Amino acid sequence: MDFDYSEEQRLLFDLIDRFGAANYPAAGREPMLADLAVGDRRRWDELVDLGVLALAVPEHEGGMGGSATDVMAVMEAFGRHLIPEPYVSSCVLAPALLAGTGHGATLTAITDGSAIVAAALIEAESGFALDRIETRAEPASDGWRLTGAKTHVEDGGGADIFLVSAWTGDGIGLFRVPAGAPGLTVMRARSIDHHRHARLRLDGVTLGADAIVGEVGGALPRIEAAVDRAICGHLAEAVGSMDALVAMTLDYLKTRHQFGVAIGSFQALQHKIVDMAIAAEEARSMAYHATLHLDRPPAERRRAVAAGKARVGQCGLFVGRQAVQLHGGVGVTAELIVSHHLQRLMMIDLAHGDSAHHVRRFAEAA
Structure with missing residues (x-):
């Protein structure tokens, strides 16, 4: 292919x-x-x-x-x-x-x-499960009233609008919530990869009837499909990061000298860079596989995306850690971008569920 x-x-x-x-x-x-x-x-x-x-x-x-x-x-x-x-x-x-x-x-x-729009879909007690929702949406005069809390709203620190999932009594609904809505508290924080995330607290946030996104109580399939698309975007990002790490580490092995020779001449280090390149290529294949299954039936899509998310996360952490190790002490410094790549790969592994979560999701989709 x-x-x-x-x-x-x-x-x-x-x-x-x-x-x-x-x-x-x-x-x-x-x-x-x-x-x-x-x-x-x-x-x-x-x-x-x-x-x-x-x-x-x-x-x-x-x-x-x-x-x-x-x-x-x-x-x-x-x-x-x-x-x-x-x-x-x-x-x-x-x-x-x-x-x-x-x-x-x-x-x-x-x-x-x-x-800028961010999705607030997970909660502190739900892990990465999209269907375990404690936030409540109750009918109010001419609209809805939302009460609850959301955690790890990816890139929510700079968002102007939030898309918030909530239990409507007969299922999960999705609501458009402006960042300045009365009753909404946005707690912002920078993660180790310098993205600006947020946590939300909704204390009786009142919204108009037009705030509902899609069918009342029927948003879960839409949410799951959309999150899988976001996951595939992150898989491609991880592949790009791994490719950059392999290239800069190979260049470092060629230029860094020890005992009068380039350290890339040491066979043990050659084996390590080859393992990094293989892991990066495996991640690329898994990212393609997941992406090409996004428009398949839901069960096929979930299985392919879960497999890709689990394996690319593992490959990314391996490549990132090997790159830091092969650069030696300078590899952990903020001045060298190698450490920044590892930090981002760690956060990509966690985004929308870590490798362990998606291994379980893969098994459940069988």
Whole structure:
């Protein structure tokens, strides 16, 4: 099977690859990360100009109607340069949740960059299970009242709108909640990979009737399918990160000298870099497999995505840790981007369920 990108997908990859190289250099990242910490959106506005925020939005909703493989090309470039923008959360997961539900205005806000959207789907007591929801949505005069709490809202620290799952009495519903809604408390924090996440507390947040996204009480299948698309975006990001680590580690082995020779001449280290390259290629194959199953029947999709998430997470941690080890003491310093890649791969492994969670999900889907 041909796993190469099409010409159009290669152009997408090259576009973001150049953007990443220009805006997120391997050296001197601290000023850029400081800007991100205070919510600077200059680089996000550049992505708007490139048009890629509309990639995963259907054409009939004003987007480009790109495929999951198109998103994969973009996210591989994101991973190569550790671009810490909320692309998967706002431009992959959110459109998959919103498409076809009558929330065209929010989709337009995503594509033109005027709003960043984050999904609040998991809770402290539920682990990574999307169907274990304690947050309640009760009918109120002309709308809904939401009460509960959400944890680890990926990229929620800079979000303007949240998509919140809640129990409606007859199933799980999904609700559009503005970040400034009365009764909503947003607790922001930076994770080790410098993404800005959040926790939410909803104390009787009152919403209009139009806040519901899709069918009342019937949102779980939509949520599960959308999260699988987000997972595949992260798998491609992990592949890009691993490729970057293999390349920079191989270059380091060729240039770092010990005992008068390049350390890459030591057979033991040659074995390690080969193992890293094999793991990165295995991760690429699993990411493709998962992505190409996104439009299959739900059981097939869940099994393929769970297998990809579990194995790519394992490969990513292996490659990241080997890269740090082969760089020696400098590998753990903040000045070298190797440690940043490992931190991001650790967070990708945790996003939407770690490897252990998806091994169980794979078994349950059999």
